[in-house]
Amino acid sequence: MARAGLSPVAQPRANDGKPNELDIFLEMEAAVEAALAPLVDDGTLRADALASLGPLVEPPRDPAHGELATSAALALARAARANPRELAARMAMALARDPRVASAEVAGPGFVNLRLAPAAWDDLLVAILAAGAAYGRGAPAGAVLPVNIEFVSANPTGPMHMGHCRGAVVGDALANLLAFAGHEVVREYYVNDAGAQVDVLARSAHHRYREALGEEVGEIPAGLYPGAYLQPVGAALAAEFGDRFRAAPEAEWLPLFRKRAVAAMMDLIRADLQALGIRHDIFSSEAEVLASGAPQAAEAELRARGLVYDGVLEPPRGEPSDDWAPTELPLFRSTAFGDDVDRPIRRADGSWTYFGVDLAYHRAKAARSSAMIDIWGADHSGTVRRIVGAVEALTDGRVPLDVKLVQMVRLFRAGEPVRMSKRAGDFVTLREVVDEVGPGVVRFMMLTKRPEAMLDFDFASVVEQSRENPVFYVQYAHARIRSVERRVAESGIVPVDPPPLARLDADERALVRQLAAWPRTVRMAADAHEPHRIAFFLHEVAAGFHALWNRGNDDPALRLFVPDDPGLLAARLALARATAQVLRLGLGILGVEPAEELR
RNA sequence: GCGUCCGUAGCUCAGCCGGAUAGAGCACCCGCCUUCUAAGCGGGAUGUCGCAGGUUCGAAUCCUGCCGGGCGCGCCA
Known part of the structure; x- marks a missing residue:
């Protein structure tokens, strides 16, 4: 697939050389494969059986099942003609020797549930902060075509x-x-500037051209585009050519008018796209x-x-x-x-x-x-x-x-379906909606559903309920972190460096594990060509952060900003900064601004 | 008729290259602001994962067939 040598030189990236140590799932998958290697060596297991396996290491739904889990033993038991639990036990023994692994337990029919040493998570958090905007970024593929x-x-x-x-x-x-x-x-x-519809466009522009010349043109004839957006095009043509083409046969002006009208329409479209942040x-x-x-x-x-x-x-x-x-x-x-x-x-x-x-x-x-x-x-x-x-x-x-x-977006206005027909000239323009609710809300709305499912978009309700839009939920988490950072800066307190991450408690460590899934989410979403997964991931991270935040409402000692304990402050600030970093990266992929402040 | 997408909690939807008791938001009920931004948090209640078979140690997830809905089925663009 790769055609080396044909493309421009790939851009170097900040994490060149060692992208994987930031992806704990890839790291542990490598460890699982290493644990299975003896079975391949002694012929119990075929290498291709191992290779054909899907994601080997997953985050378990239930925290009782560890921090990371693998069902590889179950999936491979048949190929290895082994009892899954025995296979899992062999894997667990091998995995337990890994210095990062605190415990590896066989559970259920043959799962291996892993817990990492707290220091391993601390190291990861440090690495996330060091990676900054490169966290989760894939290593460049090298000299391949785009x-x-x-x-x-x-x-x-x-x-x-x-x-x-x-x-x-x-x-x-x-x-x-x-x-x-x-x-x-x-x-x-x-x-698509070659079909019959652009001839119609040219004729519509000619109609507006005659109108601009002062001719009484009356109603727009059926079959032409009635939109007022063609008036400036007609005016520009009138200014440029005078009445030269007013009564001329179509063959004399059609190609020219087509070209001018298409160029004008593409200007409109480019401007609309720009309003959405698209280029x-x-x-x-x-x-x-x-x-x-x-x-x-x-x-x-x-x-x-x-x-x-x-x-x-x-x-x-x-x-x-x-x-x-x-x-x-x-x-x-x-x-x-x-x-x-x-x-x-x-x-x-x-x-x-x-x-x-x-x-x-x-x-x-x-x-x-x-x-x-x-x-x-x-x-x-x-x-x-x-x-x-x-x-x-x-x-x-x-x-x-x-x-x-x-799939289609079905448009509603206060519950009533809105017809969309260019011919009738009554369609809801992208610009109307973007101007009213903002590009971030529009983009997030479009990305909080699988694209292959239909989407109902109620113009009125999006405007009214924009405060409840999930995009604000994510931005709010980011804004809260920024608020604490500002507060720390204003206080003049110097957080302990390096931060004593060992002081993070169990709830805070749960958020670290969520952040650890970012590179995996990027990988899987990119492989599947499914950007909406990023939106859902961000919502989960924001939820994890908001939960931590609110502990501080009940107990001031649990707040992020603990001015009388610079060590604890530093540890919590590190976690918050890493969280904000992930939120920024995710919002950046979605094309949504990360709010600094939300009032 | 054929193709394709969808059918998961009252509503809107995640989860789907199989994995351990099915998740979130909204709406509903109960709590939490002399405020590190309550646009938030905690708790409660809610499901024959459209139906029926099949494969499997294990199916919302894979296969087959139905049912319901969207879109499409020109030498259009």
Whole structure:
């Protein structure tokens, strides 16, 4: 998969060389594998059985089951033809010799429950603080091509509406997540500036152009975009060209107006994206792909390999239609990749289908990517097979394409469904919502649910209930920590350095263990391409912190800020700082500002 | 009809490359502010994990089939 030597030099990272010692789960997994190594050596266990195992070490749900647990003995018992408990006992003995391990107990049918020495957790906390913003960050993959993530790609026919919002946020957060996990990432936007809808846009702009020239144009004709956002475009065209194209035949102005209107719409869209904190690295033009001859090249390659052939499709299912006639077309053999039927890449008149161009576009992207991710709306689910198949064919499977389908956002306004139709001009723009509730709330809302499930978004209720939005809960935890840091600074007290972490109590150590799961969460979320897991993790960390905080309400001795005990203060401050660090990193991936203060 | 996604507490949802008594928020009940920011915390109550089979030592998680809902099923984009 990696194509060494083809890419720019990878950025060095702060934790270069030793990323794993900050990931206690990876560390303990290595220890588990080491404990199992004798079984591989004596032939009891096949190495591939061990390798095929999923996560070996997990945080147990029940604290009675230790701080870390592994079910490896259960999973491997069959392959090793061993009694799981006996296997677990051998593992436990080996693990107990690890200096970091305080206890390793066999439990239940064959779990091994681990507790680490308090000093091991203390060392980890020190390491977290030393790592700072690098904590949990993946080591760079080295000289490989970037992961390409294409998202938004809204048609350039108007400003962004809420239907685009979810894919935009999920794509951006996923890009942040992958970058944090150590990948080079390219954010790309595919501008559909070649289809019939941009001709409609050009005609709509021409209408506004005549309007700007003072012509009495009346109602916007059906079939044109009625949105007022085209008025400035018409005015700009009038200012630039005067009445030169007012009565000219369409052929004289259409390409020009199309180009100007698309450029104006992309400016609108870029501004909308910026309001959400989103910036793409590359904007690729469908028209340019078309003009470049890339589709012809892709067709030639696929024909040579027998994956494009001339054939006649079955008539469409259902109602017999008048305009259908059996025609021989160049077809991509998508049925070889699990599709229902083969798909035409050109029409009867020889022009390219959307798929024909998209295929060529993905071929070009694949040449500069180690992996590709497309974020699409769920209404495009029917086209996933063909494009995944095409990419597999064109890259011989070397460049994986993951098409993530983002389900619809159903918009409500005070319980009433809001219709969204560009044609009718009545849609809720992204900007309206962002301006009212803020980008952080919008982003967090979009990330607190799996993208493949539908999301109901009640405009009014989000505005009203924003105080109860989970984003505030996380930001509040961060703000509280900042507040204590300010207080310490103002007090002039110098916390003991190094902090005597041994003084942390059991409840405080529970939070350390939560923070220890951060690198694992990043790894797993990145591997699964699921940024929402970060949002849920942050909520858990915030909950852990708030619980500690409130102990101080009942008992002042349990407060973070204990001015008469600089040692204890230092230890608690260290924990709080590490917590704030993790919250900042997580919020950074989600693209949400970590509040310094919340009043 | 076919494909795809969803179906877990009253509501909104986590958990899903199998693991030890199923979790959170909201709503409901009971407590906690002469305040390290109560936008918080503690406690209580709430579930045939859509249904039925199967695989397994073990299934909310994997497989099959149903049921219910969303989206899609053109040489559109």
